[in-house]
Structures are given as C-alpha cells and as structure tokens.
Amino acid sequence: MSKKSSLGRGLDALLSRPQSAESSSGTAVQNVRVDRIVQAAYQPRQVFEPEALAELAGSIREKGVLQPLLVRPRGENFEIVAGERRWRAAQLAGLVEVPVLIRDLGDREALELAIIENLQREDLGPLEEARAYQALLDQGLNQEAVAQAVGKGRSTISNALRLLTLPEAALRALEKGEISAGHARAILAQPEEDRTWALDQIRTRRLNVREAEALKRTARTTAPLPVNPPRPYRQVELALSRRTGTKVRITGEDKGRVELNYASREELDRILELLGYAAED
Template sequence: MPKSPKKPSLGRGLDALLSRKDSPKVQGSAGSTEQLSEPEQEKRGVQLLPTHRVTQAAYQPRQVFEPTALAELAQSIREKGILQPLLVRPRGDGFEIVAGERRWRASQLAGVDELPVIIRDLSDREALEIAIIENLQREDLGPLEEARAYKTLMEHGLNQEGVAQAVGKGRSTVANALRLLSLPGAALQALEAGEISAGHARAILAQPEDDRLWALDQIRRRSLNVREAEALRRGRETEVPAPVKVNPPRPFKQLEVDLSRRTGTRVKITGEDKGRIELNYGSREELERLLGLLGYGDAEG
C-alpha cells in the first residue's frame, strides 16, 4: 500500500529494523490496514499461531486502550478477520507481541483462536523502537506514554539524539517530551487523565518550581486555555524591608553620663571636633538652676 506523501518516514523505518538476511523484507507492518492476499502473506513470512501462545508486549508504550474502540475492532474482526498480521518475537515457549497489541486484545474479545503473525528475532531495543514507531504513526500515544517510551529507549543506551534518530523526531521534540516527566505529581495525574493538555503542562513547567502547583490550580479552577496558561504570572507583594537603624558612634558617651550626674539633667553631646552640648530642663526653676551652675547668675548679679 503506497505511503501518503504527507506522512514522513520515522527513524530508520520498520523495513530497516525488520530486514534480516534469512527473512523476507516486511513492509507496512506498523499500522497499515491493507488485507494481504495469501501469496503476499507467504512472501512476507506470515504464519498462524494459536492465540494462547501469543503474550502481551513487554515494551508496549501505549498504556490506555479505549474500550469502545476495542469493541468496534472486535466486531470488525468477527466480520472480516484480522486484516494485518501481528509482529511477534520468540519468548520462552511462546511469542511476545512487538506490534499489534490492540489487534491482539480485540481478537480476544472476538473469540479468535488463531492469529496471523510475522515472527522476527529482535532485541529489546529494536522491539521498543518498533512499538514506538507503530504507535507514533497511528498517533495513538498520549504525551506521557511517548515521554516514558523515550525514557525507556535512553535506559537501553541511547542519548536524546539517538532517540530522535530512532523514531524520526527532532531532538527538541524528544527533549520537550522528556521534560513532561519532571511535572509535579498532581500535574502528571491531570495530564494522564486528560484534564490538561501537553500545552498546559509545558506552561506549568515554564513557571518557577514553587509556582507550578499554583499554576495547575489556576488552570483547573479558571478553565484556562493554553495561551492563557502561558500568560499566568503569580502576583507577589513586594515587601520593602524596614531600614535598619544604625546608632552612630558616641565618643563622648561617658562624658554625657558624668555631666548628667553633675547637672542633675540629661546631657547630650553631638559631633567630635565640632558639635554641640544639649542640656534639658523641665521647668523655669530648673532652667535658672542650670544657668546658675554655668555661672550665668553670678555674672548678672
């Protein structure tokens, strides 16, 4: 089935991942819904396996399978059969799904006893790459499922650039997806549940770390769209600290004490080389007493 020109190829492509010298080249195994003729199935190495010998994918990035869509696919399988073989790899005494878990689940609902499969001996990393590519081509992965899939690839030895090349995405796309995993727990749950979008999540991450839960609360309570969430700025009162009063040095402090005792009133000296002396009085009688101490009365008399 020819590929749509609007759909870019992803990473190294499934052909490159699945091609083996001892096995035919597999095309369209990531999401194509064409029905294969028996000669074409034989050419591509399609076999029938009992359903009970096929087990769930260990590296399935997609965690959410919508029940209604599964039921519809199960009904289609009852009427038309499985149009596209599953890709599996040997695992113990059975076979593990690499691509096609949704078809496997729907087949169980439909009561199918045998599954058409293509068997390939794949490493863990190859299996994960194929599973991610299949889901990305079908646009089935949620933002956190995609981010966790990229993280798993990195745990298998790839850096961000390697992940980007493997799945045919830009490095910045991979980096932005991985950043979602640093959201606060409440925001992760909201994104997983579809309460907020990936755009909302990135707006939350743009906030200072201490304001991220506040931003999530604002988005929920006010039903903000992404643009409004990006414009959120937490208002903070600017607290101007009170000026610290620094007492200037008092070089004549002891002299002030001595004069206060001698005159019987408070004496204050300001300045050093230049300044003034202040004497306090509380009545006319006290003023006259101080003037007398200073010799003013004697000069007048």
Template sequence: MADRKSERRGLGRGLSALMADIGIDAPNNESVERREQTRSDLQYLPVESIVPNPGQPRRSFDDSSLRELSESIREKGILQPMVVRPSADHNGSFEIVAGERRWRAAQLAQLTTVPAIVRAFSDQEMLEVAIVENIQREGLNAIEEATGYRQLIDRFGHTQEMVAEALGKSRSHIANLLRLLNLPDDVRNMVIAGTLSAGHARALVTAENPTELALRVIGKGLSVRETEDLARKVSHTKRRGNADNREKDADTRALQEDLSANLGMSVVIDHRAGGEGQMTIRYDTLDQLDQLCQLLSSVR
C-alpha cells in the first residue's frame, strides 16, 4: 500500500528532481556548487548535430517571437544552455529535451554551435521536462498542453490525478483541457490560432455542431458565458425539434425544411388534425428580424 501511494506522488523520478537537474527555474540564490556543476557539464555542440524532440508538445512557433529571440542571441548569445540527450536513432546526434526555441533562433542568428547540457533522460522524463519547460517559459496553447497531457497518460499509463499532482495543476484543469481534444480538427485549429479561446471551445465540446457554433461565436464576438448559453439553447432546440419531427408526417417535415432553407431561419410547423395550427419562425439577430419584417410587409 505504501509503495502504491509513493508511486502516485509523481512521474518518472520526480519533476522537482528533473528540473533541479537541468536548472529550470533555478532560484537566484542557487548554490555555488550548482553553478559550478552546470559549468562543468556545459558543452558546445554543432547546431547541425541537434534534432528536435519528436514528442515535443509545442507544434507552433511564432515567427516574430523567434526573430526577436534571434536578434537577442546575436547581441548577447544564448544565456540559458539547452538540455539534450544522445539520440538513439541518429549516430552522434542529440535530441532536444528543453530549448527548441533557442535552437531555432540560433539557426536564424547563423550560429554554428550552441551551449548545451547532455543528460541521459528516458522517453518519459524527456516528455515531462518538455511539457513543464514550455508551460513555465513560453506558455503552450491549450491544445498543445492537452496533447502533452494525453501523451503522458497514453504512453506511460498515468492517471489524470498523477499528472495533475506531478505538474502542480488541479485535476479539473487536466480533465477540462483533455476534453478539448474531442473537438473537430477545424475547431482545435481555431484555438491554436488564437481566434477561439479555450473557454469558448470548452463550451462547445458537447455540441452536435461545434464548427458551426464556433464560427458564430467568432463572428458575433460572444463571451464565454454567451457561448455556453448558445450551446444550451441550440441543444435544447435540437432535442425539441427531433421530438416534434418524430410526431409529424413527411409532408410537414419537408415543408419545414424548405421554409427554413429559403428564409435562412429555423421554422417549426405545428399542424393539428383539425386543420388548424401554428408556425414559429426563430431569428438569431436583429438583422434577421428586419429581413423577416420586410418579407412579410411585401406580401400583398
């Protein structure tokens, strides 16, 4: 029982140990021994001998940010060494554990060598450090962060609770981000591009038509709360429409669909056996209401 509890406290050999090992977020008053150890471990490796981490959570690198970093590197050099490990697939080369932005910027600055610390990290440790380094230094977007958590869970069999505890996040934070991976690719790309926030996207996870709703949210500039209300309203209307349609004959359903298509608005026909009934037209914007009023006014 004690062994199981210990196992659930963290990932790999512990993120605190890993981060101390490579000096990420080292305190200003770090010991002289630590600084001397870092200097003794420092190597200058050819830029071409380094390859990206295939499991790197970050997939997008902002061009303008990289150019700014490259200008800084030209003037002051690379102040924080990269962390790499020997590559199992490329003889004499190294995989990036932490510092891919610095490596990319160094190439833009036309450096031939870069400072690096070589560590024999396992695949699991490499992924853990890559996730934490990105979150702490240059925040991942929500989809990239969620993808990193999914890798930790799927590749290494960790639970959401273990990942949350090891990375200093709440379990609900991990769970909410992982839900974003259920969205269609086009909606996820909107989050990656920054046109849709993670909060907006989370409100659309259970919607039947998240792409359509995402475009409406962006077009109307809706808040997260308004997006949640929209998703609930559409879901309720859809369920009610499905229930109504099951009770209607084929001609009535076809007429509803034709009118909805022609008007560009939702039309519901409630036709009763005695010949009476009612027709409901739902509009989403004032422009649609004006359009409907003009159509009705033109009827003679």
C-alpha cells in the first residue's frame, strides 16, 4: 500500500477499494473470534467512555457490527489497526465473533492508519488528538502532510500541538476533563511563568472560557507604585521634618505640593511660629 493511499484516505480507502478474492488469511472480510483479537501497541484513543461504550454495545446487540475491524496478522492472533471501540463494545454485547478485514501491514503503515482513522472520526479528546498528530510527526511527516491527511487546516494542527506544551498540572486537568480545550488555550496565552497561576484561577473560581481568556489582561496588572520624590527633595523633607518636628511630604517635581501634618491647633500654631507667621486669635 502506498503512503498516499493510507494517509490520504484512511480506512475508507481499504474498505472501498476492490479486493482480491483471497487475502493472506482467506477471504477479504471474515469473522474472527473476539478472543483472537489483541489491542495494538499504540492506540490514539486513551479514554473509552463507559456510557458511550454501553450505548454502542446496545446498537451492536440489535444490529450487529456494521463496519468490520481492520486487523493485521500477529502470530496465531490478529492485532487491531482500527476499530478497538467496536471490538470492546462487541464483547460487552456478548458477541463471540466480529467481522474483520485482514491486511498485511508494516508497523509504520499500521500506526499511520490507526491514527488517521481515529482522527477522521473527530471524536478523540483534545489531548488524544494532539498526541496523535505528534505521533504522525514522529513518523517523519510535516504539519502540512498531516493536515492534508486528516483534511484539516495546518493552523488546526499547529494549535492542537501547542496543547502538549501545557504545564504538567494543566495536562492532567485537561485529560481528566476538569478544564476544556478553550481553557487550555487561555492558559497558553499567559506568559509561561503565569500558566500554573491561571490554571489555579480557573479551578478555584470556576471560570468559563471567556473569563479565563480575560485573565491574560489582568494577570500581571498591579496598582501603580507611588512616585517617590527625587532624592534632593527627600533630603529637604527630612530637613523640614527635623526643623518643624512633624512629618513633611513633598510630591511632584516642577509642580507639586508641600504637606505638613499636625495633630492639634496648638501644634499648628507652633509650626506657623517656626515659619515666621503669628497665629491669629
């Protein structure tokens, strides 16, 4: 199988392409016992929701497995390339056998087909999707080729891959569903040193995505520091304080004010006398 056919069309290419009457293990599609089928070493989908699996099992119990699993020979057994969710649901439904399409595939072809088949179904979690893209990049593809293979824009691939740069705590939160992909992108919009802080804010304050996005405008905002007077004025402040026996503050540079504190009428009279003014009765 050429890379173009496997990457460009995924599992549909294998199912729709005319097949020879015999494959390496017999007819093109055949029934195989579920206990002779094993999981692949790499599975893009890490989470199988029990409720969704039970729902699929109910459908399979009623209508059977409508689309065969794609498998490859592994000794006496068969390794799943695509269709692990159907295989799990079929076991829940009590099926002894499932229809399979058997193909002799190399490790790289099997990996690429497994990833792309899952990506084309568009029901992976955000981290599962990002890791699947990264696995394809690890196989030597570039982002443009990955985008073409899964029928998505390159920016979609790039944005998904950025999720893998989240802090470890945020990765765990995203994987557990404690935050959404939108929350994760809001965290990534923060300066690197503020990302763990942003995650804590989202969790403790139960922020929605829009509120989380607003954190990037307020995270590093602090009240303006008071302007200290130039050093010469500070010396004058000290000198006047010693002379008057009260606190003196000078604000501004070219223009400003001089403030003297007093606690009573008597203290004000004393200060005025020191400055050469006689208090009026």
